[in-house]
Amino acid sequence: MSIQPRRVENVQTDKGSVPVYATGIVEQPWDDYSATDHDVWKQLYKRQRRLLVGRASDEFLIAQDAMGMTPDAIPKFAELNSVLRAATGWELIGVEGLLPELTFFDHLANRRFPVTWWIRTPEQLDYLAEPDLFHDLFGHVPLLMNPLFGDYMAAYGRGGVKAHGIGPEALVNLTRLYWYTVEFGLIRQKDGLRIYGSGIVSSMGESIHCLESPAPNRIGFDLQRIMRTRYRIDTYQKTYFVIDSFAQLIEATEPDFTPIYAHLATQDSIPAGAVLATETVFHRGTGEGWSNEGDV
Numbered sequence: 412m413s414i415q416p417r418r419v420e421n422v423q424t425d426k427g428s429v430p431v432y433a434t435g436i437v438e439q440p441w442d443d444y445s446a447t448d449h450d451v452w453k454q455l456y457k458r459q460r461r462l463l464v465g466r467a468s469d470e471f472l473i474a475q476d477a478m479g480m481t482p483d484a485i486p487k488f489a490e491l492n493s494v495l496r497a498a499t500g501w502e503l504i505g506v507e508g509l510l511p512e513l514t515f516f517d518h519l520a521n522r523r524f525p526v527t528w529w530i531r532t533p534e535q536l537d538y539l540a541e542p543d544l545f546h547d548l549f550g551h552v553p554l555l556m557n558p559l560f561g562d563y564m565a566a567y568g569r570g571g572v573k574a575h576g577i578g579p580e581a582l583v584n585l586t587r588l589y590w591y592t593v594e595f596g597l598i599r600q601k602d603g604l605r606i607y608g609s610g611i612v613s614s615m616g617e618s619i620h621c622l623e624s625p626a627p628n629r630i631g632f633d634l635q636r637i638m639r640t641r642y643r644i645d646t647y648q649k650t651y652f653v654i655d656s657f658a659q660l661i662e663a664t665e666p667d668f669t670p671i672y673a674h675l676a677t678q679d680s681i682p683a684g685a686v687l688a689t690e691t692v693f694h695r696g697t698g699e700g701w702s703n704e705g706d707v
């Protein structure tokens with residue numbers, strides 16, 4: 412039996428009953444991980460790495476190796492931090508689970524990435540409704556080694572603090588940006604479409620679905636389009652947005668969002684699976700052959 416996170420209570424929200432955790436920073440209780448915990452890490456790590464070669468962005472795979480992550484055991488945050496701090500000034504902090512928005516934004520703005528310290532059970536290998544250590548550490552942390560992506564994440568944190576002060580509609584817009592980039596983003600490499608979103612790289616099914624299924628839309632990155640697009644948390648995504656580079660992401664998100672939020676307040680939201688008449692959809696394969704398929 413492994414140790415349990417300090418779950419304070421569950422609260423009802425529009426997303427159902429969600430757990431609320433203690434929000435302080437916790438020391439990673441590495442010595443207390445059980446053999447089962449390490450084995451879950453090992454199985455998931457091996458399975459995903461096998462799947463991600465040729466599917467995840469080169470940047471992601473290179474960074475993961477450079478950090479010293481291996482399948483052998485759950486990594487120690489302190490060891491990863493010595494590499495990460497030297498590379499981009501980011502550091503991992505241990506947390507019990509999902510944080511309140513403002514707390515989360517403040518950590519990011521100060522280059523602290525919160526990582527859930529506990530890992531899922533063997534029965535939950537394929538799906539877990541909330542982030543655990545595997546999602547956070549395997550999925551999110553490697554790209555913090557990339558200077559451009561690291562800057563984007565810190566800027567997102569600063570933008571989050573600001574949006575929080577503006578109001579709930581601005582936060583909805585900004586959260587969609589996180590969802591469609593940090594969690595579910597695709598990138599076009601010279602040899603084809605690749606994954607960089609953490610929600611995808613930590614999921615076996617979605618790693619295949621996002622690139623190889625004919626079902627989802629793959630649309631070029633467009634800031635305001637993304638901020639208007641609703642999303643589903645209970646199924647694979649119906650739409651993925653594709654960036655050309657992390658530099659594009661930085662550049663597109665550099666302007667002050669305040670007037671954009673005001674403008675978007677006058678616009679309808681877009682359903683998760685919709686394609687606008689003017690949009691170009693990429694189907695599958697190598698990243699070549701964008702074609703306008705209209706409303707598919």
Ligand SMILES: [Fe+2]
Pocket residue numbers: 542546547551594609610
């Ligand atoms: Fe995440």
